[in-house]
Amino acid sequence: MATTETVLKNLLKQQHLQEHRLFLRAYDRAASRLDKELVGSGPSKATFYRWLAGQMTRLPHPGHCRVLEAMLPGWTADELFQAWTDGAPPQPRLRPDGDEPRAAAELPQVAERPARLADLSAVFTSRTEFTHELPPSVLFDGATSIRSAGLSLNMLCQQYGDRALGALLDAGCEVQLLFLRPRGDAITARENEEGLTAGHLSMLTELNIEVAQRLRRKLSAESAGRLHIRTYNETIRFNITIVSDRTCVVQPYLPDARGLDAPTFIVDRASDDEAGLYGIFNGVFGSLWERAESQ
Numbered sequence: 001m002a003t004t005e006t007v008l009k010n011l012l013k014q015q016h017l018q019e020h021r022l023f024l025r026a027y028d029r030a031a032s033r034l035d036k037e038l039v040g041s042g043p044s045k046a047t048f049y050r051w052l053a054g055q056m057t058r059l060p061h062p063g064h065c066r067v068l069e070a071m072l073p074g075w076t077a078d079e080l081f082q083a084w085t086d087g088a089p090p091q092p093r094l095r096p097d098g099d100e101p102r103a104a105a106e107l108p109q110v111a112e113r114p115a116r117l118a119d120l121s122a123v124f125t126s127r128t129e130f131t132h133e134l135p136p137s138v139l140f141d142g143a144t145s146i147r148s149a150g151l152s153l154n155m156l157c158q159q160y161g162d163r164a165l166g167a168l169l170d171a172g173c174e175v176q177l178l179f180l181r182p183r184g185d186a187i188t189a190r191e192n193e194e195g196l197t198a199g200h201l202s203m204l205t206e207l208n209i210e211v212a213q214r215l216r217r218k219l220s221a222e223s224a225g226r227l228h229i230r231t232y233n234e235t236i237r238f239n240i241t242i243v244s245d246r247t248c249v250v251q252p253y254l255p256d257a258r259g260l261d262a263p264t265f266i267v268d269r270a271s272d273d274e275a276g277l278y279g280i281f282n283g284v285f286g287s288l289w290e291r292a293e294s295q
């Protein structure tokens with residue numbers, strides 16, 4: 001069978017998603033926004049590479065097509081499986097007047113998106129909405145690295161199981177956890193801001209640090225060396241979680257509001273040059289990490 005590079009392959013290259021494992025993570029994220037039953041239904045490795053090579057006799061089944069169109073707004077499934085010619089794909093089509101309107105997340109065309117939205121991929125009104133649409137298993141499973149900075153880091157320490165995190169570490173995943181220092185000035189100020197009893201957030205954070213340290217004690221020496229725990233004592237502005245050096249989940253800390261009630265943003269790294277929002281928050285994490293104390 002002849003092999004022809006598809007538009008899909010080259011668009012995935014631009015997003016560093018041409019590896020099957022990384023593609024499946026992005027596929028499940030898109031699927032979770034459409035229909036929970038589609039999560040986990042991604043193509044096998046063999047099928048995926050047939051897609052990239054253009055070795056298709058017909059389009060994939062409708063469920064795959066829906067997810068691909070959600071992953072790559074502005075492109076139809078038919079266009080994605082066209083041959084890539086002359087070094088550039090055909091432009092994504094604009095829907096004629098009168099066509100069914102698209103969902104808000106689908107409106108920006110691929111070529112327009114960097115200027116209009118930088119590398120922002122999704123916005124949720126709260127962490128609760130975010131974790132409902134993208135549970136930790138979808139976000140973290142298969143990760144090659146996880147870097148998380150915030151207050152108590154509940155998403156990793158309470159909502160993602162020890163066994164799953166341990167399996168990631170055993171598989172080579174590097175994990176950096178940066179907690180707000182218990183009993184420090186910054187966490188006390190945050191307790192006051194939220195109107196909480198003195199020591200409440202410190203107690204929760206101490207518990208989560210102990211959860212992480214307990215897991216580290218159970219691991220082999222090699223795997224334990226991949227789990228890094230630090231604390232910082234600075235005014236808390238953002239919760240930042242960066243997965244596989246590609247996907248960044250960001251939450252601001254709002255006055256008089258719990259973290260669960262704050263908007264949540266997903267930023268997908270657009271290139272290797274650290275431009276856009278990804279580069280900003282990656283830099284914030286790195287700066288905090290360098291100033292933090294090991295635990």
